[in-house]
Amino acid sequence: xxxxxxxxxxxxVSTATVSRALRGKAHVSPKARxxxxxxxxxxGYVASSSAATLATGRTxxxxxxxxxxxRWFFSVILEGIxxxxxxxxxxxxxxxxxxxxxxxxxxxxxxxxxKRVDGVIAVAVNPNEAELENLTRMKKPIIGIGGxxxxxxxxxxxDRAAGVLATEHLLTLGHxxxxxxxxxxxxxxxxxxxxxxxxxxxxxMNAAGLEVKPSWSASSDYTIQxxxxxxxxxxxxxxxxxxxxFCASDEMGFGTIMAAKDLGLEVPKDISVIGIDDHDMSxxxxxxxxxxxxxxxxxxxxxxxxxxxxxxxxxxxxxVEETTEWPAPLVVRGSTAKHVGR
Amino acid sequence: xxxxxxxxxxxxVSTATVSRALRGKAHVSPKARxxxxxxxxxxGYVASSSAATLATGRTxxxxxxxxxxxRWFFSVILEGIxxxxxxxxxxxxxxxxxxxxxxxxxxxxxxxxxKRVDGVIAVAVNPNEAELENLTRMKKPIIGIGGxxxxxxxxxxxDRAAGVLATEHLLTLGHxxxxxxxxxxxxxxxxxxxxxxxxxxxxxMNAAGLEVKPSWSASSDYTIQxxxxxxxxxxxxxxxxxxxxFCASDEMGFGTIMAAKDLGLEVPKDISVIGIDDHDMSxxxxxxxxxxxxxxxxxxxxxxxxxxxxxxxxxxxxxVEETTEWPAPLVVRGSTAKHVGR
DNA sequence: CTGAAAGCGCTTACAG
DNA sequence: CTGAAAGCGCTTACAG
Numbered sequence: 264x265x266x267x268x269x270x271x272x273x274x275x276v277s278t279a280t281v282s283r284a285l286r287g288k289a290h291v292s293p294k295a296r297x298x299x300x301x302x303x304x305x306x307g308y309v310a311s312s313s314a315a316t317l318a319t320g321r322t323x324x325x326x327x328x329x330x331x332x333x334r335w336f337f338s339v340i341l342e343g344i345x346x347x348x349x350x351x352x353x354x355x356x357x358x359x360x361x362x363x364x365x366x367x368x369x370x371x372x373x374x375x376x377x378k379r380v381d382g383v384i385a386v387a388v389n390p391n392e393a394e395l396e397n398l399t400r401m402k403k404p405i406i407g408i409g410g411x412x413x414x415x416x417x418x419x420x421x422d423r424a425a426g427v428l429a430t431e432h433l434l435t436l437g438h439x440x441x442x443x444x445x446x447x448x449x450x451x452x453x454x455x456x457x458x459x460x461x462x463x464x465x466x467x468m469n470a471a472g473l474e475v476k477p478s479w480s481a482s483s484d485y486t487i488q489x490x491x492x493x494x495x496x497x498x499x500x501x502x503x504x505x506x507x508x509f510c511a512s513d514e515m516g517f518g519t520i521m522a523a524k525d526l527g528l529e530v531p532k533d534i535s536v537i538g539i540d541d542h543d544m545s546x547x548x549x550x551x552x553x554x555x556x557x558x559x560x561x562x563x564x565x566x567x568x569x570x571x572x573x574x575x576x577x578x579x580x581x582x583v584e585e586t587t588e589w590p591a592p593l594v595v596r597g598s599t600a601k602h603v604g605r
Numbered sequence: 606x607x608x609x610x611x612x613x614x615x616x617x618v619s620t621a622t623v624s625r626a627l628r629g630k631a632h633v634s635p636k637a638r639x640x641x642x643x644x645x646x647x648x649g650y651v652a653s654s655s656a657a658t659l660a661t662g663r664t665x666x667x668x669x670x671x672x673x674x675x676r677w678f679f680s681v682i683l684e685g686i687x688x689x690x691x692x693x694x695x696x697x698x699x700x701x702x703x704x705x706x707x708x709x710x711x712x713x714x715x716x717x718x719x720k721r722v723d724g725v726i727a728v729a730v731n732p733n734e735a736e737l738e739n740l741t742r743m744k745k746p747i748i749g750i751g752g753x754x755x756x757x758x759x760x761x762x763x764d765r766a767a768g769v770l771a772t773e774h775l776l777t778l779g780h781x782x783x784x785x786x787x788x789x790x791x792x793x794x795x796x797x798x799x800x801x802x803x804x805x806x807x808x809x810m811n812a813a814g815l816e817v818k819p820s821w822s823a824s825s826d827y828t829i830q831x832x833x834x835x836x837x838x839x840x841x842x843x844x845x846x847x848x849x850x851f852c853a854s855d856e857m858g859f860g861t862i863m864a865a866k867d868l869g870l871e872v873p874k875d876i877s878v879i880g881i882d883d884h885d886m887s888x889x890x891x892x893x894x895x896x897x898x899x900x901x902x903x904x905x906x907x908x909x910x911x912x913x914x915x916x917x918x919x920x921x922x923x924x925v926e927e928t929t930e931w932p933a934p935l936v937v938r939g940s941t942a943k944h945v946g947r
Numbered sequence: 948c949t950g951a952a953a954g955c956g957c958t959t960a961c962a963g
Numbered sequence: 964c965t966g967a968a969a970g971c972g973c974t975t976a977c978a979g
Binding site: 608609610620621624625628652653654655656657658659660661 | 971972973974975
């Protein structure tokens, strides 16, 4: 394993010059630079990141924490984060919170603090006061995606507004009996996201002077199969099934469409369905939705982070509250249509 | 940011004792250990991983490379790897190969070599000779999942045998007109997996003395929507549509089932469908499949890796060819049934 | 059981 | 532009 010393000898210069040349720093003669580069290449030299980290205090590595990896929204965000980081020469260390409270504690109080990362991007994970304080003490900025973080920077769509927008789209089409399938209470308690989307739905219904029947609200686990089950229940009601359903995610929208089909209902003739996300398969299902562009959201968070890390005065404001709103526009496809009385 | 020195002072011992006590090493008196632990806790001390790495040569970090993150199979393997690593105090650095050849080169020749990882787990990524040589030179073991790696350890199911098994299941049910939807040629050329599954299918058909009509073979991109399209084509053939279809992945199986439904065909009465994977949604679709247990596969790969890293004589056999077969049993659900002539 | 000290492999102010 | 040397914060053989 060849070190910087060996390269220096080979090139006939000091290790200081090798370091400067290889890192593209100024104050190196073209000749020295060429010699160093040739020697490094010939010897197959790659600088040890731990030695560099120890000397500079910078790891060139970002920690990413998320609650799930195997769900579309999270995996796509992760992909956006990863590809942007690698473009900039950064590594990504992954922490999945699925292991419960004790794992979470270890991640926040041990893994994230052992000076292995320069900063943290938290997706749908809301650090509490103590967790945030630890990070700030270690001078680690954190950027959240998916909801506002108290005392730190974050990037997220306006969930309440999205609920209003989806509902108003259905209202404008003449629907009055509108149901909603939200997330399971507690499943996302980090930010009570489903609540905000549900609140938006209620607000829009109230503003239109419409009743929200209890039987028109259901919750599920954000999966296709979970939503299928509750949608079938809702649509099968002989007395007052809704004529339109707003789902808090596209995957739940797919389940709802499949449930409708299996009941012999036609979408959108008999029942309109709208989701949130703009999933890879939404076009295939012709699902009207509110677009989240998770890949771009991940990319944006990385750009915010890198800018922060390049700020010489970062120390003075490691973590400050600052929420950046992510636009979430309506995408109309074939699953919603004018209500026609049956 | 408190260092080991400060803890030593606070506890009234040397830094050597602090290090030994905190790492649970022997030869520390209970009294000293207690003092150190108290001091560390009080000061909120967490050892710097880069300093520890520089001193020991061990990073406690594993690099994971994969071609996609946002596909079920890969995201679940990743989850299995992550949760097992964290249990053992290891970090996971993620590399996604989706960025094309130049990104791949950077990952293999730069990122993976800068002494940031102790080893590499490669999922459906097959390093070439030069890439493997680099890793071996840096004493980094690599373990592959998803196919045999020439010159290194790997863990994978027998894809050819799975093709035979799936086809024989359909043959036993009396089907003779059996189609197959495989992966797109080139999409997985790392291991030509789809080829092996297709070869198994052909072998089983030949062994049964049955013809494999060209129109019964199609390929797709492993997605639901991709398979939907080609399945509709295959099933819509007025002259000789197959009575059963073997799909190289469960997601393609879902697409095939949806295509059949939309054509008014009943599964399994009119058409049998079998997949490979045992996807989270396979139960929901009642899809018969060959189970891969990706989560457990990821876990197993980590266990193999950690055992390797604890082997004092690892240096002598950093990378040697050794393929471990992963069992892939048949799981019969409701999408396959006895063929009844129409 | 415990401590002084060397060493891991870089980077960078400082002096030239 | 270039080099000698200190320093980053740990771990561990060595000696006691």
